[in-house]
Amino acid sequence: MSSYISPIREPLVTGNKTYHQITEDLASPTEKAPGRAWIIGFILAISALAFGLFCITWTVWHGIGTWNLNRTIGWGWDITNFVWWIGIGHAGTLISAILLLFRQKWRTGVNRAAEAMTIFAVICAALFPGIHVGRAWVVFYFFPYPNTRGPLWPNFNSPLLWDLFAISTYFTVSLLFWYTGLVPDFATVRDRAKGFRKKIYNFLSFGWTGSAKHWQRWEALSLVLAGIATPLVLSVHTIVSFDFATSVIPGWHTTIFPPYFVAGAIFSGFAMVLTLMIVTRKVLNLQDYITFAHIESMNKVILVTGTIVGVAYLTELFIAWYSGYVYEQFAFFNRALGPYWWSYFGMMFCNVITPQFFWFKKIRRSLFWTFLLSIVINIGMWFERFVIIATTLARDYLPSSWSYYSPTWVEMGIFIGTLGLFFTLFLIFTRVAPVVAIAEIKSILKSAGDQYTGPNAHAHDHHNHGHENVMHAVHSTEEKEASVKEAGTILTMEDDLKRLEGIGPKIEMTLKAAGIKTFQQLLGTDVSRLQTILDEGEGNFKGNSPESWPEQAKLAYEGRWDELNDLQDRLDGGKY
Amino acid sequence: MAHNKVIYGLYNDEEDLMRAVKVAKDQHLEIMDVYTPFPVHGLDPILGLSESRLHIAGFIYGMLGTLTAFLGMSWIFTKDWPVIFGGKPYWSVPAFIPITFELTVLFASIGMVVTFYVVSGLGPGVVNNYLDPRITDDKFCIAFDEHDLDASSAGSFFKETGASEVHEKSL
Numbered sequence: 110m111s112s113y114i115s116p117i118r119e120p121l122v123t124g125n126k127t128y129h130q131i132t133e134d135l136a137s138p139t140e141k142a143p144g145r146a147w148i149i150g151f152i153l154a155i156s157a158l159a160f161g162l163f164c165i166t167w168t169v170w171h172g173i174g175t176w177n178l179n180r181t182i183g184w185g186w187d188i189t190n191f192v193w194w195i196g197i198g199h200a201g202t203l204i205s206a207i208l209l210l211f212r213q214k215w216r217t218g219v220n221r222a223a224e225a226m227t228i229f230a231v232i233c234a235a236l237f238p239g240i241h242v243g244r245a246w247v248v249f250y251f252f253p254y255p256n257t258r259g260p261l262w263p264n265f266n267s268p269l270l271w272d273l274f275a276i277s278t279y280f281t282v283s284l285l286f287w288y289t290g291l292v293p294d295f296a297t298v299r300d301r302a303k304g305f306r307k308k309i310y311n312f313l314s315f316g317w318t319g320s321a322k323h324w325q326r327w328e329a330l331s332l333v334l335a336g337i338a339t340p341l342v343l344s345v346h347t348i349v350s351f352d353f354a355t356s357v358i359p360g361w362h363t364t365i366f367p368p369y370f371v372a373g374a375i376f377s378g379f380a381m382v383l384t385l386m387i388v389t390r391k392v393l394n395l396q397d398y399i400t401f402a403h404i405e406s407m408n409k410v411i412l413v414t415g416t417i418v419g420v421a422y423l424t425e426l427f428i429a430w431y432s433g434y435v436y437e438q439f440a441f442f443n444r445a446l447g448p449y450w451w452s453y454f455g456m457m458f459c460n461v462i463t464p465q466f467f468w469f470k471k472i473r474r475s476l477f478w479t480f481l482l483s484i485v486i487n488i489g490m491w492f493e494r495f496v497i498i499a500t501t502l503a504r505d506y507l508p509s510s511w512s513y514y515s516p517t518w519v520e521m522g523i524f525i526g527t528l529g530l531f532f533t534l535f536l537i538f539t540r541v542a543p544v545v546a547i548a549e550i551k552s553i554l555k556s557a558g559d560q561y562t563g564p565n566a567h568a569h570d571h572h573n574h575g576h577e578n579v580m581h582a583v584h585s586t587e588e589k590e591a592s593v594k595e596a597g598t599i600l601t602m603e604d605d606l607k608r609l610e611g612i613g614p615k616i617e618m619t620l621k622a623a624g625i626k627t628f629q630q631l632l633g634t635d636v637s638r639l640q641t642i643l644d645e646g647e648g649n650f651k652g653n654s655p656e657s658w659p660e661q662a663k664l665a666y667e668g669r670w671d672e673l674n675d676l677q678d679r680l681d682g683g684k685y
Numbered sequence: 686m687a688h689n690k691v692i693y694g695l696y697n698d699e700e701d702l703m704r705a706v707k708v709a710k711d712q713h714l715e716i717m718d719v720y721t722p723f724p725v726h727g728l729d730p731i732l733g734l735s736e737s738r739l740h741i742a743g744f745i746y747g748m749l750g751t752l753t754a755f756l757g758m759s760w761i762f763t764k765d766w767p768v769i770f771g772g773k774p775y776w777s778v779p780a781f782i783p784i785t786f787e788l789t790v791l792f793a794s795i796g797m798v799v800t801f802y803v804v805s806g807l808g809p810g811v812v813n814n815y816l817d818p819r820i821t822d823d824k825f826c827i828a829f830d831e832h833d834l835d836a837s838s839a840g841s842f843f844k845e846t847g848a849s850e851v852h853e854k855s856l
Binding site: 128262267326348548 | 707740747757762765780784797798801802805812813816819821823826
């Protein structure tokens with residue numbers, strides 16, 4: 110029935126949640142007035158955004174000359190920031206698509222926020238190519254459409270145009286994926302809302318009913334979108350690296366760029382997810398849903414991708430030396446010891462050394478260290494792009510053209526503005542949509558909730574006879590009777606016989622059909638009678654022997670669960 | 686609408702729901718629909734739902750994207766406005782691969798998502814009849830159309846299968 114769950118797997122939903130509590134916990138942040146932390150954050154973010162908008166207007170009004178770019182250094186902070194934001198935008202799709210394909214349950218706690226982060230980061234990234242071309246008002250010339258200029262088409266052989274297609278596609282697919290995942294959760298919020306809010310969420314939830322067929326299609330859609338988003342996410346940063354790798358500039362013209370850009374993107378993306386989620390889980394009280402198990406998993410991804418990035422840096426250095434090509438050798442010598450040596454060492458320290466701290470479990474599970482290192486990594490990955498772009502361009506083939514670049518206040522202002530835009534959008538998102546996917550958390554509750562798995566589980570299911578039914582057992586007395594009155598019917602009390610080893614759903618149905626519905630009834634039935642019931646029942650139960658059932662039922666009836674667990678450990682499929 | 690009344694039962698747990706659906710199938714009762722707060726795995730085969738064909742639609746949309754991109758670029762660079770870039774042939778196929786791939790993904794995703802909403806009757810501004818607001822929270826619902834099953838036999842079915850509540854609603 111269900112897949113095997115290893116007993117050493119940590120629970121991913123803690124706090125002994127019921128389905129209703131999950132709804133309460135995750136939907137309520139959208140229903141309450143924002144707290145002080147949120148308001149302060151929002152004011153800061155929107156101020157940064159306003160300053161950024163001013164700087165963008167300044168750039169468009171006065172022209173690109175307000176930036177410190179020159180003939181030698183044609184790409185500066187603009188493209189550094191572009192690549193940095195695109196890299197950050199990689200974690201969302203990685204978490205939602207690749208981890209979905211690998212059936213990693215911990216994705217459910219963070220996928221929603223990570224996908225939102227992806228979309229906002231791509232918006233920030235797309236801004237830079239849009240304005241760095243200079244004449245932002247004719248930026249639609251990028252797109253191939255039948256125009257009155259010939260028609261004159263863009264150059265489909267150019268990596269810059271591939272990049273346009275890659276990023277537009279990535280943005281669109283991420284948005285569709287994210288929104289389709291949100292629809293059932295918007296329906297949950299809708300069904301709790303009243304008045305005007307209900308109208309808004311009614312619109313946002315697209316008329317979602319929760320019909321079984323819709324869920325089936327929804328899952329099929331998610332899986333196929335994940336399947337095609339996985340190569341997509343790898344293609345996007347591969348193509349971003351082509352912007353450099355297909356040129357003939359020493360230091361850029363390397364075949365290692367695509368894999369190393371992709372690893373770096375995942376590395377920085379996870380760092381940003383952690384920076385955001387460590388704050389969000391605290392502010393919105395989501396500690397039961399974004400647990401230390403989640404944080405540790407993400408830190409492991411950071412460790413792996415960070416190490417890949419480190420190996421790539423060293424490989425680049427080695428190949429530059431080994432190639433025997435003096436221009437390549439000079440490019441790397443210049444990176445490390447030239448005028449921008451500080452950014453090279455910043456990059457090496459932040460990206461190669463700091464992630465290695467995550468070899469220690471204590472640090473992987475420490476909020477303080479994780480938060481600190483995630484910020485260090487974000488800074489390091491920014492340096493990486495700056496090193497690749499500015500240091501390489503500053504020293505080209507002709508020493509008379511050598512130059513030095515530092516940004517103007519306008520360039521810095523635009524970067525601050527994108528940070529403001531990113532955080533403004535994220536803060537609005539936390540108020541409008543459930544930050545953790547409600548339906549998906551519910552779907553993993555029975556396999557990853559702490560009452561079902563891990564050291565505190567009180568509903569152990571060692572031998573995997575389908576999922577335990579504690580909710581049912583716990584709630585049956587009060588809840589059922591209360592609701593039964595309402596419905597005007599009377600129900601007989603039943604126990605979950607599947608808790609006994611050797612009894613699966615089919616045998617349970619057979620026993621209940623024969624009138625054995627409770628542990629009490631079972632413990633009073635002798636083995637030969639049980640054997641007769643099995644033989645007469647529908648289905649083939651030859652492999653099952655009821656010899657231990659009355660004894661197990663006795664322990665269950667008396668509530669001696671620990672002894673029952675011990676007994677079940679000794680039993681083999683319900684046989685002595 | 687043809688149906689006027691729906692009788693539905695709510696269950697507290699997906700295991701109860703699955704057992705009940707199985708009983709209904711054994712008794713050959715015509716279930717109108719089943720509503721759950723999250724996708725319940727293993728429900729589809731019991732309910733007799735055939736596999737979704739969305740992925741086939743996705744494949745067709747994807748192929749459409751492949752052809753659009755590849756044939757479009759080929760036509761532009763060989764017939765409409767041939768330009769030599771870097772001494773390469775007009776029809777430089779390897780350089781077309783990235784955009785062809787991106788458009789394949791783009792067409793497949795947009796096509797599939799639109800198809801999903803259209804065939805499911807969902808979309809912006811759609812308002813459906815929602816049986817019970819707790820279905821998106823923690824209740825699992827089986828609904829019968831009264832044309833297929835009268836209230837008393839539905840009631841006894843729900844009683845027998847352990848539904849926590851039974852309600853009637855006019856649509």
